[in-house]
Amino acid sequence: MGKVWVYAELNQGALAPTSLELMALARELGDVEAVALGGGAKAAAATLGKHGAKVVHVNEDAAFDDFVAEPATAALASLYKEQAPDLILFSFTPDSREVAGRLAARLEVGLISNAGNVVATGGGFVAKVPYFGGAKLASMKANKKPAIILVRPKSFEPSEAGGTAEVKDFKASIDEGSKRAHIIERVVEASEKVKLEDAKVVISGGRGMGGPNNFPLLEELANALGGAVGASRAVVDAGWVPYSMQVGQTGKSVRPGVYIAVGISGAMQHTVGMKASKIIIAINKDAEAPIMKMADLGVVGDALKIVPALTAAVKAKKK
Amino acid sequence: MTGPLKIVVTVKQVPDPNSSLTLEADNTLSREKEVVLDPGDECGVEEGLQLKEAHGGEVILVSMGPERAKDAIRKGLSMGADRGVLITDPQLAGADALLTARALAAAIKPEAPDLVICSTESYDGSTGMVPPMLAELLGVPQLTFAKKVEVDGSNVKVHRQTGDGYQVVEASTPALITVTAGIAEPRYASLKGIMAARSKEIKLIGLGDLGIERGEPAETIEGLADAATRKAGAVIEDDGTAVDRIIQVLAEAKVI
Numbered sequence A: 001m002g003k004v005w006v007y008a009e010l011n012q013g014a015l016a017p018t019s020l021e022l023m024a025l026a027r028e029l030g031d032v033e034a035v036a037l038g039g040g041a042k043a044a045a046a047t048l049g050k051h052g053a054k055v056v057h058v059n060e061d062a063a064f065d066d067f068v069a070e071p072a073t074a075a076l077a078s079l080y081k082e083q084a085p086d087l088i089l090f091s092f093t094p095d096s097r098e099v100a101g102r103l104a105a106r107l108e109v110g111l112i113s114n115a116g117n118v119v120a121t122g123g124g125f126v127a128k129v130p131y132f133g134g135a136k137l138a139s140m141k142a143n144k145k146p147a148i149i150l151v152r153p154k155s156f157e158p159s160e161a162g163g164t165a166e167v168k169d170f171k172a173s174i175d176e177g178s179k180r181a182h183i184i185e186r187v188v189e190a191s192e193k194v195k196l197e198d199a200k201v202v203i204s205g206g207r208g209m210g211g212p213n214n215f216p217l218l219e220e221l222a223n224a225l226g227g228a229v230g231a232s233r234a235v236v237d238a239g240w241v242p243y244s245m246q247v248g249q250t251g252k253s254v255r256p257g258v259y260i261a262v263g264i265s266g267a268m269q270h271t272v273g274m275k276a277s278k279i280i281i282a283i284n285k286d287a288e289a290p291i292m293k294m295a296d297l298g299v300v301g302d303a304l305k306i307v308p309a310l311t312a313a314v315k316a317k318k319k
Numbered sequence B: 001m002t003g004p005l006k007i008v009v010t011v012k013q014v015p016d017p018n019s020s021l022t023l024e025a026d027n028t029l030s031r032e033k034e035v036v037l038d039p040g041d042e043c044g045v046e047e048g049l050q051l052k053e054a055h056g057g058e059v060i061l062v063s064m065g066p067e068r069a070k071d072a073i074r075k076g077l078s079m080g081a082d083r084g085v086l087i088t089d090p091q092l093a094g095a096d097a098l099l100t101a102r103a104l105a106a107a108i109k110p111e112a113p114d115l116v117i118c119s120t121e122s123y124d125g126s127t128g129m130v131p132p133m134l135a136e137l138l139g140v141p142q143l144t145f146a147k148k149v150e151v152d153g154s155n156v157k158v159h160r161q162t163g164d165g166y167q168v169v170e171a172s173t174p175a176l177i178t179v180t181a182g183i184a185e186p187r188y189a190s191l192k193g194i195m196a197a198r199s200k201e202i203k204l205i206g207l208g209d210l211g212i213e214r215g216e217p218a219e220t221i222e223g224l225a226d227a228a229t230r231k232a233g234a235v236i237e238d239d240g241t242a243v244d245r246i247i248q249v250l251a252e253a254k255v256i
């Protein structure tokens, strides 16, 4: 069995949930170790242990929190030389992908991104990657060592395996030269009541909502259902709603019990972020829209009429 | 207070998003369809031009692709960029992200730019891995997901879009920036711009000129299968009962 590393992403001290998804996959692939960098790494190590990490390499230097990608790349590259894992798994998230990209170039090994699954075969690793607009699934073999594979969020369900990790403090050589892209301020704009990624019900609006002024209709429905509101990239790019609401390849991945797509055509880049939802309901005036081919229930009609009626019906039902 | 900026914008030619793709026998995407300058890179060109207008300097477009990728460069030149470099070589067909980044880095290095501007991800299904690799190979910091860029002397500051807002990130030049689609509305090329672009230089270079060998591919496609698709469920017209049906589904899913 090979040695598999999980790069545990920490966001200001908090372990990213996607890291635990990676742990669930990693346990199928080999002996699992994790690397956690920055504030909160030691606390995260306990959780990673419960999820199957035998060893967690930690370093709590503040440089990991304050500078984009480069200190983490330097630390991983030097630890790699010492430990030589066969596979390094990253989440396909903005922060992790920057580290993975730099590391792959530094180690001259390349990488496979956007994987939905990874399997171990005859000493190597093969990743399943959407191809050709998502209609095909390619099996991509990593030819170099270490294999670096980035896995789409929400591809796996985190689960505890029971166990305790041995926590190894390692010295990272973070030279001053890697402290360059400096995060000097963090501004929080989104103040959702329910986090999109964690919501049991997600109601997303697209261009078919007609304009930003109609988005409150979706919020009222979300409030009635205790859910959160998402959006397609088309309306984010148009400035109707903030990027924090975007679902899809370049936005958030969600896996709620129910996903309601309202006035969204169902482009592959959108559906890759929501197709793992348990139930999908689509409301679209076009019966031929691609989203209708994947919805459990497709309603052909005008969103601006159906949504308010639905909100009223949900409220009535709750009484 | 800022001196003139030397700006490289990477530009990729991609299949027209409005035309459909086809697969070649060797599993590479057919590029025989209509092709355009990547809409994301168009925003990169626009941002480069705005920085040049504010600070003076030069905007150089660098692309890797088949010879007809000249058209993508020409488009950027007609928007106002100064000159172009196209890395073109039969050996580069089907290049992966690392090889692409190596070729781009080798072509960009001799230019010694203050800023390299890429788009966060390319339009043809790619995944934004070229820019961080390119930053590493050029040995410069990366300022990514920028929805706003400010340059003051040798200091570059960006608003870096995040899942819940943005971060203010700064570095010294030289640096690589990736821009989001929202950063700047690309300008239309004027007739004058299109005329002027005809006489602007596009330098063609091959792998040999860059001293690069293709080497072993880092990953290979072993097989293609049809992706598992969700089955379509019921599709109903909204004849007045649709809301009841939705309520029924919500109740079955136990969310109400």
Ligand SMILES: Cc1cc2nc3c(=O)[nH]c(=O)nc-3n(C[C@H](O)[C@H](O)[C@H](O)COP(=O)(O)OP(=O)(O)OC[C@H]3O[C@@H](n4cnc5c(N)ncnc54)[C@H](O)[C@@H]3O)c2cc1C
Binding pocket: A205, A206, A207, A208, A209, A210, A231, A232, A233, A234, A235, A246, A247, A248, A249, A250, A251, A252, A262, A263, A264, A265, A266, A267, A268, A269, A270, A273, A283, A284, A285, A286, A289, A301, A302, A303, A304, B121, B122, B123, B124, B125, B126
């Ligand atoms: C590299 C890349 C990354 C991308 N990443 C993402 C991503 O993360 N997320 C994402 O969503 N997209 C992404 N996209 C964009 C994606 O390809 C689509 O362009 C986008 O999802 C379309 O948004 P839309 O469905 O809202 O708009 P449209 O495609 O314009 O669809 C609007 C729909 O609304 C329907 N409609 C119109 N009026 C009404 C009405 N009154 N009632 C009901 N229905 C109505 C129409 O029939 C239509 O189906 C990406 C694209 C690229 C190239």
Ligand SMILES: Nc1ncnc2c1ncn2[C@@H]1O[C@H](COP(=O)(O)O)[C@@H](O)[C@H]1O
Binding pocket: B010, B011, B012, B013, B038, B040, B041, B044, B062, B063, B064, B065, B097, B100, B104, B117, B118, B119, B120, B121, B122, B123, B126, B127, B128, B129, B130, B131
């Ligand atoms: N062949 C290429 N030629 C020029 N620029 C490229 C090329 N491939 C990628 N890039 C740049 O990197 C960005 C992200 O591409 P990708 O990593 O393929 O998603 C693109 O928008 C371009 O700015």
